[in-house]
Amino acid sequence: MSAxxxxxxxxxxxxxxxxxLFLLQVLAQCLPALARPRQLAMQIYNTxxxxxxxxxxxxxxxxxxxxLQGYDLLHRFGSEVVLGQAVALGLLKELGPVITALxxxxxxxxxxxxxxxxxxxxxxxxxxxxxxxDPLRVVVAPRFLGGVIAMPLLTAIFSVVGLFGGQLxxxxxxxxxxxxxxxxxxxAVDLHDVAEGIWKSLAFGAACSLIxxxxxxxxxxxAAGVGLATTRTVVAxxxxxxxxxxxxxxxxx
Amino acid sequence: xxxxxxxVIEVRDVHYAASGRPIFAGLDMVVRRGxxxxxxxxxxxxxxxxxxxxxxxxxxxxxxxxxxxxxxxTLDREQLYAxxxxxxxxxxxxxxxxxxDVFENVAFPVREHTDLSESLLAxxxxxxxxxxxxxxxxxxxxxxxxxxxxxxxxxxxxxxxDPQLLxxxxxxxxxxxxxxxxxxxxxKRMNDALGIxxxxxxxxxxxxxxxxxxxxxxxxxxxxxxxxxxxxADSSEPAxxxxxxxxxxxxxxxxxxxxxxxxxxxxxxx
Ligand SMILES: Nc1ncnc2c1ncn2[C@@H]1O[C@H](COP(=O)(O)OP(=O)(O)OP(=O)(O)O)[C@@H](O)[C@H]1O
Ligand SMILES: [Mg+2]
Numbered sequence: 001m002s003a004x005x006x007x008x009x010x011x012x013x014x015x016x017x018x019x020x021l022f023l024l025q026v027l028a029q030c031l032p033a034l035a036r037p038r039q040l041a042m043q044i045y046n047t048x049x050x051x052x053x054x055x056x057x058x059x060x061x062x063x064x065x066x067x068l069q070g071y072d073l074l075h076r077f078g079s080e081v082v083l084g085q086a087v088a089l090g091l092l093k094e095l096g097p098v099i100t101a102l103x104x105x106x107x108x109x110x111x112x113x114x115x116x117x118x119x120x121x122x123x124x125x126x127x128x129x130x131x132x133x134d135p136l137r138v139v140v141a142p143r144f145l146g147g148v149i150a151m152p153l154l155t156a157i158f159s160v161v162g163l164f165g166g167q168l169x170x171x172x173x174x175x176x177x178x179x180x181x182x183x184x185x186x187x188a189v190d191l192h193d194v195a196e197g198i199w200k201s202l203a204f205g206a207a208c209s210l211i212x213x214x215x216x217x218x219x220x221x222x223a224a225g226v227g228l229a230t231t232r233t234v235v236a237x238x239x240x241x242x243x244x245x246x247x248x249x250x251x252x253x
Numbered sequence: 254x255x256x257x258x259x260x261v262i263e264v265r266d267v268h269y270a271a272s273g274r275p276i277f278a279g280l281d282m283v284v285r286r287g288x289x290x291x292x293x294x295x296x297x298x299x300x301x302x303x304x305x306x307x308x309x310x311x312x313x314x315x316x317x318x319x320x321x322x323x324x325x326x327t328l329d330r331e332q333l334y335a336x337x338x339x340x341x342x343x344x345x346x347x348x349x350x351x352x353x354d355v356f357e358n359v360a361f362p363v364r365e366h367t368d369l370s371e372s373l374l375a376x377x378x379x380x381x382x383x384x385x386x387x388x389x390x391x392x393x394x395x396x397x398x399x400x401x402x403x404x405x406x407x408x409x410x411x412x413x414x415d416p417q418l419l420x421x422x423x424x425x426x427x428x429x430x431x432x433x434x435x436x437x438x439x440x441k442r443m444n445d446a447l448g449i450x451x452x453x454x455x456x457x458x459x460x461x462x463x464x465x466x467x468x469x470x471x472x473x474x475x476x477x478x479x480x481x482x483x484x485x486a487d488s489s490e491p492a493x494x495x496x497x498x499x500x501x502x503x504x505x506x507x508x509x510x511x512x513x514x515x516x517x518x519x520x521x522x523x
Contacts, residue, residue: 118351123344123345123346124348127348127349128350129337130310131337131362131365132337132366
């Protein structure tokens with residue numbers, strides 16, 4: 001027998017390799033996809049706009065929790081005044097990109113995988129091939145790019161709503177001075193911190209979208225195969241997001 | 254090699270196995286220009302697989318498949334796409350793009366391959382939809398179509414680029430008698446008027462006989478008989494006779510290879 005399917009490590013490595021090769025193929029088709037702004041906008045809408053509600057709600061609650069926990073912690077040291085700064089840095093550098101990406105994997109990633117997987121299962125991708133139309137260019141590349149573009153936008157929205165949530169708790173509930181809250185934040189957050197969040201969200205966007213389209217494209221063409229691929233999208237995306245987060249954080253600090 | 258000039262497709266001594274299971278062992282077939290070639294055979298005999306070979310989705314393990322004079326195994330991606338641009342295919346289940354409506358499905362290959370103006374494109378699409386009788390359904394989504402309607406839309410899509418070779422996989426399954434007659438006449442008409450070469454895979458022996466010029470009967474990984482539909486129908490060879498008349502008893506096995514029936518019922522370990 002060959003090495004086919006030997007243990008989780010080998011099959012995991014094989015999958016990672018095939019995903020990386022797939023990335024090269026998709027990247028080669030990204031330029032033609034950029035030349036079709038309408039299709040691209042459609043995909044940004046599909047992946048981005050439809051995740052808006054869940055992103056905004058989660059952002060609000062995460063911001064509020066940050067406000068509560070931060071206030072409690074800082075209160076012990078008598079330094080509640082820096083709450084604005086703590087909430088902002090936590091959201092922009094860490095929680096914003098990571099939680100947005102995790103939600104994205106569950107909401108948009110699974111939708112991408114099952115959509116492309118079903119296109120495979122119902123011969124739509126084969127039909128395109130026979131019509132001499134490359135499904136990588138028409139189906140995969142625009143969805144991949146749409147995800148890469150949507151992620152930073154969603155992250156920004158998440159963080160802004162989160163800041164509002166933190167303010168809601170810190171200023172409205174706990175009675176901190178609003179002026180102090182915002183000016184502390186303004187003074188402490190510099191461009192470097194914002195850039196860290198943006199780079200992270202771009203990396204997460206590329207990773208999540210790539211895994212989602214690859215799993216869909218290579219799904220076994222059956223109902224069970226598509227279901228399995230969808231599950232794998234969530235698992236692989238989540239692990240990769242946290243791993244990438246550590247690496248990127250280490251690079252930025 | 255006798256009729257190389259008129260052969261659109263030549264399949265020579267093809268051997269092919271899928272997942273280690275042999276499907277073809279020495280398959281030969283010639284499809285001649287401007288004719289309707291019927292491919293018949295029991296379910297699971299490899300008809301769809303043959304079409305996958307002809308369209309270059311898979312390559313033969315041994316032997317050659319040539320289409321329009323190109324050996325499919327030697328083509329790179331660009332060349333393969335160039336050959337495919339000259340063919341149209343109707344899938345067993347239609348394979349319409351589910352995120353586009355009927356009109357856009359038919360327009361899809363045109364948009365991808367040409368820069369036609371919107372008005373020319375619309376005219377082209379309306380003509381093809383009229384031909385399959387579904388002009389009124391132009392704004393329906395594929396999920397709103399019945400199986401037979403979806404097949405007719407897929408047919409309109411397959412012919413919209415005016416291919417030289419049209420491949421039909423089971424075009425009659427699930428069609429009511431009226432639609433079936435329409436599709437039959439459509440295949441015939443495109444063949445006669447436009448000189449399109451057609452391959453039709455189907456079980457509908459009687460219907461096919463009315464339009465096919467050549468026919469092949471497939472079983473056991475090879476072509477067991479070929480000739481005009483008339484010749485096949487009159488054949489006294491047992492396998493051919495069994496298929497054309499639909500008998501269960503005969504050399505063609507209805508059952509997929511299985512262990513002893515009684516033994517399995519009584520629970521004897523294999
Ligand atoms: N990927 C595959 N792996 C293993 N076996 C396969 C594969 N694809 C097809 N087969 C086998 O090849 C044989 C031929 O399949 P094919 O789909 O070509 O049959 P068919 O003649 O089109 O049948 P039908 O009339 O039912 O559509 C079947 O016995 C099937 O089990
Ligand atoms: Mg078939």
